[in-house]
Amino acid sequence: MTAVRLLMMVRELGPGGTERQFTELAKALDPSRFEVHAGYFREGPRAEELRAAGIRLVPVPVHSFLSPSVASGAWMLRRYLREHSIDIVHTFDSPLNSFGTPVARWAGTRAVLSSQRAHRALNSGMRWKLLRATDSIVDAVVVNCEFIRRHLIEQERVPGSRIRLCYNGIDGTRFFAAPRRRPAMLNEAETIIGTVCVLRREKDLTTLQKAFASVADARPGLRLLIVGGGPEAEPLRENARALGIEKQSVFVPAAADVTEWLHAIDIFVLPSLSEALSNSLMEAMGCGCTVIASDVGGNPELVEHGKTGLLFRAGDSADLARRIAELVENASLRAALADAAAARIRTDFSIESSVRRMSEIYEEFAPAR
Numbered sequence: 001m002t003a004v005r006l007l008m009m010v011r012e013l014g015p016g017g018t019e020r021q022f023t024e025l026a027k028a029l030d031p032s033r034f035e036v037h038a039g040y041f042r043e044g045p046r047a048e049e050l051r052a053a054g055i056r057l058v059p060v061p062v063h064s065f066l067s068p069s070v071a072s073g074a075w076m077l078r079r080y081l082r083e084h085s086i087d088i089v090h091t092f093d094s095p096l097n098s099f100g101t102p103v104a105r106w107a108g109t110r111a112v113l114s115s116q117r118a119h120r121a122l123n124s125g126m127r128w129k130l131l132r133a134t135d136s137i138v139d140a141v142v143v144n145c146e147f148i149r150r151h152l153i154e155q156e157r158v159p160g161s162r163i164r165l166c167y168n169g170i171d172g173t174r175f176f177a178a179p180r181r182r183p184a185m186l187n188e189a190e191t192i193i194g195t196v197c198v199l200r201r202e203k204d205l206t207t208l209q210k211a212f213a214s215v216a217d218a219r220p221g222l223r224l225l226i227v228g229g230g231p232e233a234e235p236l237r238e239n240a241r242a243l244g245i246e247k248q249s250v251f252v253p254a255a256a257d258v259t260e261w262l263h264a265i266d267i268f269v270l271p272s273l274s275e276a277l278s279n280s281l282m283e284a285m286g287c288g289c290t291v292i293a294s295d296v297g298g299n300p301e302l303v304e305h306g307k308t309g310l311l312f313r314a315g316d317s318a319d320l321a322r323r324i325a326e327l328v329e330n331a332s333l334r335a336a337l338a339d340a341a342a343a344r345i346r347t348d349f350s351i352e353s354s355v356r357r358m359s360e361i362y363e364e365f366a367p368a369r
Contacts (some may be wrong), residue, residue, distance in 0.1 A: 003035040004366040005087045007058065007080075009096040014044035015254050016198055017279030018117055021144075021168050021354075022046075022092050027053040028355040034362065037084065039077070041095065045256050062099065074103045081107040087367055090142070091115060094123055098130040105137050111365035113164075114138045116148050118276045119297065120156065122202060132156060139365055140164045142358075145277035145298030164361045168277050169354025170286050170345065174259055177288030177342040181263050185250055190221025191328050194265035194289075196258050196280050197272075199230030204271045204294070206239055210317035211269075213243040215325050222248060222328065227261045229254035262287035266334065267327050273314055275299055282349055285309070285341035290334040292323045302349075308341040 006029075010022045023046045026036050031054075038050050039058040050057060058080060062073035081089065081104060089104035090113040091097045097114040104112045114135075120128055135141060135158050142164050143149045149165055152158040186192060193212055197203050205226065212224045224245060226236065233251070240249040252261065258280075262268070268289035270281045275297035282302060284291055293299040294314035303309035310327070312319040327334050 003031070003033055004362060005035045005037070005085055006362060007037040007039055007084075007086045007089045008092065009039035009060075009089065009100045010092040011040065011095045012042040012044050013038075013040050013046035013050070014042070015046075015256055017168075018093050019044070019046055020279055023049055024169070024171060024351050025355060025358055026050060026055050028351060029359065029362075033359065037086070039096075039100070041073075065095075065099070070099070074099070074106075077103045078107040081109050087111065088113065088362060088365055090362075093117065094127055094131060097134050098127065101134045101138050110367055112138050113140050113142055113361070113365065115142045115144075116152060117144050119148070119151060119274050122274055135162070138162070140361070142166055142361060143276075144168050145301050147298045147301065148276050164364075166357045166361060167349060167354060168279055168282060169349055169351035170279070170282050171351045172286065172346055174257075175262070175283045175286035175345075177286070177338070178263050180266060180288075181260075183260065183264055186223055186225065186264060188221075189223040191219070191266045192223050192225050192264055193267045193269060193324060194225035194227065194261065195269050195271075196227040196261055196265075196284070197270070198254070199226070199228045199232040199236060201232060202272060202274045203232070204273045204315060205232065205236055207315055207317045207320060208269050208271045209236065209239050209243055209245065209249075211271075211320035211324055212248075213245045214317065214321045215328070216245055216248055219328060224249045225252065225261065225265060226250070227252040227255065227258060258283065259287060262289060265289050267292060267324060269320070269324070270294065270299065271312075271314070271320060272296060272299075277301065282345055286345040286349075288338050288342050290327055290338045291341055292320065292327070302344075303341075307337070308344050309337055 037056045063069045088111045091100040092115045240246045268284035268291045270293040277298040291309035293303045295311040296314045305311045310323045
């Protein structure tokens with residue numbers, strides 16, 4: 001049987017959660033069923049992983065939607081789709097949804113799929129309008145949690161029949177529970193409160209800092225670990241100084257492999273104001289952290305309060321401080337929640353289950369062979 005020719009597309013082959021899911025899926029799809037091509041605007045650290053796996057890379061030289069490169073990139077992509085007889089185009093993020101889906105339709109590609117992996121309110125007005133326009137030209141929109149499915153149906157008026165749900169999955173051979181291991185810079189910490197994410201405003205890490213500051217004085221062995229890079233990096237350092245927690249705070253740049261840090265964190269906090277299905281939260285649960293998450297988006301689909309972690313009211317630093325104090329003071333509760341969370345990830349959110357589901361979606365739209 002001839003393999004389905006599939007072009008997956010993402011803005012950048014970078015370290016973010018969407019890019020990680022994109023890469024893991026591309027590598028894990030059965031090569032006897034799918035001939036995978038990986039398209040992108042910008043190369044990044046994931047490119048080498050894809051090359052090593054034998055995935056064909058397709059750079060599309062679009063530098064800005066306001067530059068002439070849009071037209072030349074569209075012609076180049078159209079030509080590639082036709083020359084390689086691509087059966088399915090699947091775009092994974094907002095820029096490629098807006099660019100790749102209309103070009104695929106222009107090229108006459110058999111099936112065109114987009115993705116919605118975050119609430120659309122995070123997009124600017126024009127980008128939001130472009131995304132809405134693509135809803136009517138794709139065969140399906142793939143979402144990564146029930147929250148986003150409801151958002152598209154109830155607020156964006158996307159027909160439910162056009163939406164396909166595929167939960168994210170993580171690699172259990174990399175993200176697994178293990179005894180806590182302290183890096184040298186945190187050797188003397190009794191309890192590490194931490195997070196791993198791209199440092200953007202919607203992650204609301206200032207709420208985490210405020211909550212930490214309110215409990216740190218009474219517990220001198222606490223440390224706050226923030227791993228990641230992004231536009232909020234320097235404001236967060238300044239905020240640590242303003243709150244008087246600079247000496248208890250450790251900032252680590254974004255890392256391609258975050259497992260070292262996740263195996264150091266005792267209590268992982270995701271305080272986002274907006275979230276779909278967080279890869280960093282799943283990875284923390286898989287690595288045996290006890291998790292606290294804001295009660296937004298897809299977080300409650302991962303964290304069952306009191307069973308696999310704790311939830312708090314988004315933006316409420318006092319509520320978050322109470323949750324942190326509860327776990328710091330109750331080691332047995334911490335351990336029970338961590339064990340249950342790791343088991344949930346192994347059972348329901350493995351990369352294998354995600355790949356199986358996405359394969360079913362691709363087979364649904366594949367040509368008869």
